[in-house]
Amino acid sequence: MKQRDFHGGLLALALFMASTALVGAQELAISQETRYGAHLGADKWVDFVVYAPAATGVDLLLYRDPRARTPKQRVPMIRSGDDWKVRVRGAGVGHGLFYMYAASGPREVSPERPYGALFNPEYVLNDPYAFRTENVKYDAFFDALPFADMQTTVYAGGGKSVVYDHSRDRLPGHVRIAPEDLIVYELHVQDYTATLDGLPADRRGTYLGLARGGLRTPGGLAAGIDHLVELGINAVELMPVMEYDEQTGNEADRLNHWGYMTTNFFAPEARYASRPGQQVVELKQLVSALHRRGIAVFMDVVYNHTGEQGPWVADGRLAAKCFNLMCLAAERVYRAAPDQAHFMNNTGTGNDLDFSGGQRYSKRLVGDSLAMWHQLYGIDGFRFDLARILAEGSADAADWVDNDPRFAAAHLHAEPWDLGGQWWDFMDSNGWDADNNRWAKWLGRYRDKVRRFSQSGLKDPAAFKQLIEGRGSVSDGDGAAASSRPWRSVNLVAVHDGYTLRDCTWFNDSDGSQNCWDSNQDEDLRRQREKLLLGILLTSQGVPVILQGDEFGRSKAGAVSQEGARNSYNYESSTGNPAVNRVNWIDWRLKDGDNSASPTGPRYGNELFEWTRGLISLRKQWSHFRRSDFARYVQAATDDRAGPINDGGFTYVWEGPASGEPSQVAVIWWGKTGEPDLMVIYNERWEPFTVDNLRDWSRGNWKILARSWLGRGQDLCRSDRWQKACPDAGDAVSVAGRSMAILISDNN
Known part of the structure; x- marks a missing residue:
């Protein structure tokens, strides 16, 4: 032709x-x-x-x-x-x-x-x-x-x-939050409100359902957007809301639920609109509603592949799911394997996007998409799925994203790996660091090591200290830091593609990749470990990410199999089967302490919620756990423990067994001017231990702010009136096994 x-x-x-x-x-x-x-x-x-x-x-x-x-x-x-x-x-x-x-x-x-x-x-x-x-x-x-x-x-x-x-449309504007101040909550638009009876049926699981205030759990507690405000998070990370092909599940009666099969990078997902054709304005209304509550909005974006996937052979002929790019510009968009005959497959979907080289259409496509979401929808930050693809084959490590002035104010969080390998020092090596780019990255090693700590299985105090200092982790046995600033360590203990925090205390890990243990089916031990995991997360330097419902013990263990609970990407029924759908949907009864509809969930969900809420409040009240740069380590002597040299620094004041045994660590985060001092004590061992040198580290009296092993009402006192509300620690404090405590002193 x-x-x-x-x-x-x-x-x-x-x-x-x-x-x-x-x-x-x-x-x-x-x-x-x-x-x-x-x-x-x-x-x-x-x-x-x-x-x-x-x-x-x-x-x-x-x-x-x-x-x-x-x-x-x-x-x-x-x-x-x-x-x-x-x-x-x-x-x-x-x-x-x-x-x-x-x-x-x-x-x-x-x-x-x-x-x-x-x-x-x-x-x-x-x-x-x-x-x-x-x-x-x-x-x-x-x-x-x-x-x-x-x-x-x-x-x-x-x-x-x-x-x-x-x-x-009215533009939603932006919420400006410093990167070190972020407390991120990962949620799925459909899951979050699908079971809330206070919503009309056509609003459940929609953009407008999530935007609506005044919703309650069956027990009368805050739910929906009001729950987010009550919890205290300041950023919501929406799982994919770009238009995607949901018909990519691998079982009959199943849809792809999570949304990581993008077909159109500029259009919001139509299924989450309460009214047909209104997805654009309704998503903008959701962003505006969150902004009015002081909550920034992140999008989980999937630019590493598309929902077209790779062509396949059927009856001896080649078939291709062409929605757009595959039949418009395949060779300019997708990356060829070394044989130039097949698609590169570091994403697992058979059609990696190609970002190698200079001015490529694929780079413009992504840059234009990010600019539109930031400017027209008010999106404040982006989490990049399999971000290693963005830099594959180039020497600039995806700096072409960071340098685009159209979304220069947006936060950039990377998932720094793909099937081709791990990149734990993403944008923190080979001349790249926080001085020349604003990337932060999810740290899978943080999740792995903190989970092992809750099992008494990490046995590496140096690795643990590296995590709570916000320095990240490269690999097991490697002491190198992965982050050049604490806020570049995006910390997580559970996210969508794996077990929930609760389920990681319910299941024994089947293949060693999830570092999960069923707690010998001891429910009280599960309770203590869940609170320990949340406590470590919220007292670590870096940016914490909380998976939806983890704060009250959400469970996916009602899936058909253990693998389904771990990887529930296709737990959405095309015929409305509630047994399938409810695996991912949030059961709000758990916040009330009612597990009647989720037997694998806890009966102490409200205790978990109040524990998480209290620690978030503590984190936001003072600067101890959200430093913009690495704190100075102070080898303090007893006679200058309260002096100005300690302001904003930190000191390890107790260390238990050396590497090879479960750790016992106490660290003081010295307050900045006008702030109290906080001592956080972590016990990896299954046995209690006592820190008996408290008097050496304060001219005043230490008070007990938090004890994770105790029940509601005893585990946490209000940080805004700690001087009257918190009990005295005296000369020593005992910490239960697999637990943590927080002490506070004004050092006067």
Whole structure:
């Protein structure tokens, strides 16, 4: 096929305009727009621009109905370098117009060589830059196997792009929080409110359901957004809310629940809207509602692969799930394996995005996407799934993300690994550090080692001290720090892709990767370990991440199998089976202390909640556990223990057995001017021990602020009136096995 050049495009436009009487009058013009996507211009024109450098022709398809399989008009587009453009005006053209693309060009792929140019005009493609789409899923696009060499279309009529005018909406603004002050709460929009009876059925599991205040647990306690405020977190990390293909589960009656199969990087997920087609404005309303409560909003973003996945062979023919990029610019977007015949697969989905080299379309795609979410939706930070892909093959370690001025105020949190390897010192090596970039990173080693500590199994005081100081961890047995600032260590004990904190005390780890132990089925030991894990998390330097419901003992152990509890990505039923859905949905009764609907959950959920809430309040009240830089270590003598040299520093005042035995560590975080001093004592051993040198470390009296092993009402006193509310420690304090204590003194 002859490539459609500029003059050929003009001829095609002329022929089209001559035939418009048959389909409804439209005006067409050459577009000068440089932005990708569909943009409303002056005088009711709409510019359409799509990237397809190897195509020989691209048509814009216009539809009257969101479910129509056949377009009402097919508009030829004109090549402009690597792009294809056209300008359209007429009745029905504007905000709300449904549109798609069809692209012609070379087809190099085969069952033996799935990587390569994959053009077929029978594929109907949506716009990768669309601001809004109809729900995108496999069945919406294809009513038969989408073979790469098909001769007739199999388009099922769904997943259309929609022209959207963001200027109609109110901008949510931003909440500014210093990186060291962040306390992040990871939640799933659907899970968080799906069981709340105070919501109308059409609001449960939606953006607006999460935005609504005044909700209560069955026992009358705060739920929903009010629970977040009561808990005290100041940042919510939304699991993926970009449009994604939910039909990627591997069992009958299952959907992909978590959302890590993005199809459109500029459009919010349609399924979470309470009203069809309102996902854009409702997500903005959610962000605004959280901002009004002083809560920053992070998005969990998946730029390492797409929901198109990799092509596959069926009946000897190559099939490809082309939603957009795969059949517009596969070779410019996806990374080839070394044999240049297959897709690189460090993501496990068979289609890694390629960010190697200089000015690539994939880098522009991601940068434009991040800028839009930050500027138009008020997103305050981003968590990058499998972030190692962003820097794969380049020497700048994804600095192209950090350097973009359009979202320079946004927090950047990386998951610094993929199937190709670990990168624990992400952006903290080879000349990169906090002085020249703002990346922070999730630390899986923090989770692993703290979990082992709760089992009496870490037996490495140096490694433990490294974690609570916010220095991160590279690997087992390696003392090197992974972070050049404490806030670059994003600390976690449980997140979505693994057991909940509660389940890590319920299950024995099946393969050694989760570091979980069932506590010998001793429920009181589980209680103590859960409080210890939360306590370590919230008294460590760095940024803590709390998984939704961990603060009151949420459990997924009702899954069909232990593996399901650990990896519940497809625990959503396509037919509404409640036994499947409730594995991921939050059971708010647990906050009340009622486990009748979650027998594997605790009856002391309210105790866990109050413990977590109290520690968050302590963390926010003073600066001890949220230092912007590493505190100075003070080898203090008894006669200068209260002197100004200790302000803001820290001292280890007790250490138990050396490496090889469970640790016993006491650390004083000396308060800055106007703050008290805090001593935190951690006991990894199963036996209690006593710190008996308290008088050496304060001119005043130490009081007991927290004891994790005690029950509600005795475990924590209010930090805002500690001088009257907290009991005296005296000369010594005993700490129970697998527990921790916090002491406080004004040193006067």
